[in-house]
Amino acid sequence: MGIVLIGVGKRYGAVGALENVSLTIEDGSLTALLGPSGSGKSTLLRVIAGLERPDAGEVRIAGRDVTALPPQRRGVGFVFQHYAAFKHMTVRDNVGFGLRIRGRPKAEIRARVAELLALVQLEGMAGRYPSQLSGGQRQRMALARALAIEPRVLLLDEPFGALDARVREELREWLRRLHERTAVTTVLVTHDQEEAMEVASTIVVMHHGRVEQLGAPVEVYQTPSSPFVMGFVGRVNRLGETFIRPHEVGLRTAGAGDGPGAEVERVVHLGAEARVELTLDDGRGLWAQVPAAEVERLALRQGTRVGVDLSRGRAFAGTAGGG
Amino acid sequence: MAERRAVGDGSPPIRYALRVAALGYLGLLVALPVGLVLFRAFEGGVGPAWEALTRPAALHALRLTATIALIAVPLNAAFGVLVALALARHEFRGKAAVSALIDLPLGVSPVVVGLALIIVYGRTGWFGGWLLDHGVRVIFATPGMILATLFVSIPFVAREVVPVLREIGTEQEEAASTLGASDWQTFRLVTLPAIRPAIAFGVVLTTARALGEYGAVSIVSGKLSGRTETLTLHVEERFQAFDLVGAYAASVALAAMALATLGAMHLMRRRGGAGAGADASGNGG
Numbered sequence: 340m341g342i343v344l345i346g347v348g349k350r351y352g353a354v355g356a357l358e359n360v361s362l363t364i365e366d367g368s369l370t371a372l373l374g375p376s377g378s379g380k381s382t383l384l385r386v387i388a389g390l391e392r393p394d395a396g397e398v399r400i401a402g403r404d405v406t407a408l409p410p411q412r413r414g415v416g417f418v419f420q421h422y423a424a425f426k427h428m429t430v431r432d433n434v435g436f437g438l439r440i441r442g443r444p445k446a447e448i449r450a451r452v453a454e455l456l457a458l459v460q461l462e463g464m465a466g467r468y469p470s471q472l473s474g475g476q477r478q479r480m481a482l483a484r485a486l487a488i489e490p491r492v493l494l495l496d497e498p499f500g501a502l503d504a505r506v507r508e509e510l511r512e513w514l515r516r517l518h519e520r521t522a523v524t525t526v527l528v529t530h531d532q533e534e535a536m537e538v539a540s541t542i543v544v545m546h547h548g549r550v551e552q553l554g555a556p557v558e559v560y561q562t563p564s565s566p567f568v569m570g571f572v573g574r575v576n577r578l579g580e581t582f583i584r585p586h587e588v589g590l591r592t593a594g595a596g597d598g599p600g601a602e603v604e605r606v607v608h609l610g611a612e613a614r615v616e617l618t619l620d621d622g623r624g625l626w627a628q629v630p631a632a633e634v635e636r637l638a639l640r641q642g643t644r645v646g647v648d649l650s651r652g653r654a655f656a657g658t659a660g661g662g
Numbered sequence: 663m664a665e666r667r668a669v670g671d672g673s674p675p676i677r678y679a680l681r682v683a684a685l686g687y688l689g690l691l692v693a694l695p696v697g698l699v700l701f702r703a704f705e706g707g708v709g710p711a712w713e714a715l716t717r718p719a720a721l722h723a724l725r726l727t728a729t730i731a732l733i734a735v736p737l738n739a740a741f742g743v744l745v746a747l748a749l750a751r752h753e754f755r756g757k758a759a760v761s762a763l764i765d766l767p768l769g770v771s772p773v774v775v776g777l778a779l780i781i782v783y784g785r786t787g788w789f790g791g792w793l794l795d796h797g798v799r800v801i802f803a804t805p806g807m808i809l810a811t812l813f814v815s816i817p818f819v820a821r822e823v824v825p826v827l828r829e830i831g832t833e834q835e836e837a838a839s840t841l842g843a844s845d846w847q848t849f850r851l852v853t854l855p856a857i858r859p860a861i862a863f864g865v866v867l868t869t870a871r872a873l874g875e876y877g878a879v880s881i882v883s884g885k886l887s888g889r890t891e892t893l894t895l896h897v898e899e900r901f902q903a904f905d906l907v908g909a910y911a912a913s914v915a916l917a918a919m920a921l922a923t924l925g926a927m928h929l930m931r932r933r934g935g936a937g938a939g940a941d942a943s944g945n946g947g
């Protein structure tokens with residue numbers, strides 16, 4: 340059930356946007372497609388919606404092969420980064436559009452629109468035009484419009500990308516609660532790892548048109564499958580074959596235990612934590628993120644000599660292709 | 663901030679000079695001649711002008727001009743919207759050629775258009791003989807004049823609509839399709855309202871060209887008074903016959919038709935743009 344993709348490929352001329360993508364998105368889940376721009380995540384979402392035709396492979400929604408179906412008949416709700424509001428229609432007509440197309444009775448449309456406007460907290464805005472709404476309100480209207488047709492899956496393409504940081508924060512939280520209430524299978528495309536971690540129950544990391552890793556946020560963060568994933572979902576130091584997150588770097592008094600020695604270049608206080616920039620004895624640079632108390636305990640300042648514990652770092656098979 | 667100031671925000675003498683230049687230019691080239699035509703038409707009172715306009719030849723010219731415009735303008739409006747959709751929304755082989763062909767009538771002299779039509783549809787032309795044998799007269803008759811008018815007024819609607827289609831992008835249309843709207847429903851409910859003002863303006867330009875066309879129409883019409891004489895041709899004919907009141911009165915009739923089109927389109931834009939109007943007032947707060 341949910342969404343199943345089998346061997347999906349898509350090319351634009353010589354450029355491969357999707358390469359043999361196979362993926363199962365659980366029914367009722369909230370999944371984030373995470374990746375840098377050009378990784379194919381938006382193309383994949385558009386393929387699921389039927390807005391792009393794949394060159395190869397199969398798309399199944401709720402057990403049905405929809406590969407050949409146009410978007411009109413897939414039962415998907417799609418939300419665009421730039422809202423795609425119908426500018427010449429009121430909020431009421433925007434939200435009721437899908438029901439009007441389906442020829443539902445006027446009274447039913449009115450009732451359903453009122454219900455949806457309450458759900459997205461836009462009561463009292465029904466008579467306004469999109470240009471009279473803020474960005475966040477427009478995007479909530481777009482969500483209500485997509486939900487009006489009771490879609491089997493809800494697809495969101497960078498839905499908060501055009502909003503400022505505070506509104507984005509609010510809407511993420513709001514989306515998560517909305518998903519808990521409606522339990523519609525939801526796929527969110529984002530390039531923001533924090534957003535993916537915060538909102539999604541499953542993260543699909545994409546790179547060069549392929550799925551790099553699929554897993555729960557904590558899995559993807561703690562056991563990344565490749566240097567690319569490790570670098571994309573968090574900060575990372577690379578020392579030859581070893582990859583280590585700054586907060587996994589251990590610092591101790593110089594000479595205690597084994598591991599290389601280093602000299603502190605700079606200490607940046609970030610409140611509860613501090614960022615310590617180091618130069619290892621072999622000349623390579625490294626930075627560590629440590630609790631502020633550690634800075635006190637080891638009396639870290641420019642020029643302090645310390646011992647470095649890199650035992651929590653990890654190596655990948657064939658690390659030639661770092662992110 | 664100096665570089666952000668608009669030209670003409672400068673010192674008072676410069677501002678003054680710019681205004682005088684702009685108004686003087688418009689006055690000399692537009693207002694004065696049009697005003698003089700109006701003045702001359704009614705110099706001897708409304709009576710002679712009315713009499714000149716209600717003569718059979720003038721009435722026929724008026725009807726013929728209206729007929730040609732009523733056929734050519736809707737055809738070119740529909741064609742213009744279709745071509746605009748093709749150019750802005752679809753990729754196809756030969757797109758650049760189509761785009762260039764649309765502009766061709768702007769570059770080709772109307773006289774050449776008229777001659778070309780005679781070469782194709784004239785008695786000795788490519789299908790002219792065949793058509794005549796089947797009782798269809800194109801050249802020196804209304805069909806030829808309609809063809810000439812269609813040719814010269816092709817570009818306007820497409821040229822107005824294409825940039826608007828590009829600017830609104832495809833997201834609204836895609837949203838409509840995911841909501842279940844068919845292509846036709848999407849066009850009617852989403853695309854058309856957005857391009858309506860551009861179509862209206864394109865129709866105004868098309869109509870102006872259709873009413874005012876002289877060169878191409880004069881060549882294919884044969885200028886037979888009371889038969890193939892449009893209003894513009896009638897103006898010329900009256901002028902050559904030293905009937906200045908007749909020429910001026912017909913000119914005023916032409917101008918009135920053009921103004922009526924402008925007014926009608928203005929109303930249509932206001933109606934279609936009701937939402938935009940409400941936006942503007944809403945944003946004021």
